[in-house]
Amino acid sequence: MAVKAGYRLGETFRLHQKRRFAQSECSALRCASGCGQGSSVAPPADRSTTSFAAVLRIIRARSGPSSTAPQASPAGKKQRGRGQLLDHRAAWYEAVGTQPDEAATIQLVSYLQVKALRDRIMADMINPAEDEGTYRAVFMGQHPERPDWSRVDACEVLLVQLLAYTPAADRAPLFSALGWLAWYKGKGSLAAAYLAKALESEPGYRLAELLDEMLRTGLLAKTATNASTAYKRGNHS
Template sequence: MEKLTITTPSDVLSFIGHTLGFWPQESLVCITLNENSIGATLRIDLPRQPGQELPYARTVAHYLTSDTNATSIIFSVYTNETAQHGQARPHAGTIAALTGVLAEQGITIRDGLFVGDETFSPYDGEPGTNLALPVNSTQTSAINAEFIYRGSYIEPTDRITLPTTGQAAAKAAAVEHHIDSIAALPTDTALQQGRKLWANMLDSKTFPNDDDCHALVAHLQFPAIRDRLIADIPGMNEPMQQILFAQTEAAPKWSRIEWAQQLLLHAYTRTSAEHAAPILTAIGYINWWEGRGSKAHQFLQLALDTDPAYRLARLSDQMIGSGLVA
């Protein structure tokens, strides 16, 4: 993937929207920087109660310092609270606390934006000045055009809407048939069979038939096969553990990862709730790899809704919540 050059505040907001996949609301978004290179992007709900500024700032700093290369950040405050002339910006206490906590870690705040419903402006600018720009100006930014050209788009919110499914009993029976067949095979044979099936799907340009979807879902029910298939998604020749924890040296094949998500969503519509947890967990992993922690959390919670005892979803959600950066 070619490098992107961010030069304007509109570019920053477009980058945030496309990186997260949605337009934030009542949120603090921080982007870590190492000199002029972008690192991790963090979105977190703004504090709702006064007096929580310092604990909140420490939580944010904990996440940001997970990027060990970070030397500075830029931030954006998204809120429908209005800034009044001659008064401090909304959440000024939070930003002040964050400035101090980050300074203790050797990280400076390079710049900040205040983003309202209709306009945005420099966070430290005076409300009502001509520095404010319309939010819809981000639609004409160079970064927005580049992301759209690459097939990206920004959802209005981060709410996930899963495709609908039907005929649950028949689909469950089809998956169970494949599960029985896989269980009868030697472990290595079953693993190689599952990897071949998945590789053919990832290399194809079209969606698989229903029987292949049922077979994929069945293979994902076996933890050892599931982990290997998830690690096969980025198309990298590195140790499985490093791939799963997104701590690889080389860059993954992002187009392959996006296609994998589409395949998994397609397979989700071909199965029932009792077999859906591994699919939703794998999609959660993909969103975490892509830096979309909020969506990753939602997919993992959806997995736990279908199977509250599904251990990988619970552990993965705890891992993401701890601040580990892909």
């Protein structure tokens, strides 16, 4: 399944997402400052994080090499891997703006546990371009084109929704992605808070460490340095 091109969403979706984003950003702010008792992003009582964690472990085990699986040729493995990458990216793209059920939530969170897939999904939140040069520039915040900020807001909403059902030990990729998006928006303090939560969830988590180092150097995303491309909450036209 190919990833859909472009990030333009309908006006009805935009209005709905603005309301949801305002609520979810408040939850995320509380979570970044502690995720403690009373936070609306704590896992609900009717959802078992123990079983969720068990399923995540099974998915990870299945994603590793299998001694009993038939060995495909290098070309076959590469083609199959690319097809899976596109499928997983498409699943994330299509989940934005929805409220995933438990099965979908487990899958979406599990994709972020895979380094290369995590990075590609994060870049897609800003720009889904396929060429390697643009992908690298986007991931490093050096791509000058204006993102679809309504789409970015919707990605944040989805990340916060998933965070609510993710065991604490598996939250580092989600907090890192939220920190990266906050950095893209020019919200350095919020980005730092998210990255601190990522490192609290998993000490030594390399992506969070690298993003935190980048933040400390004062490096800004190119979009944040230009008034025509910078994030302006509530004005994404």
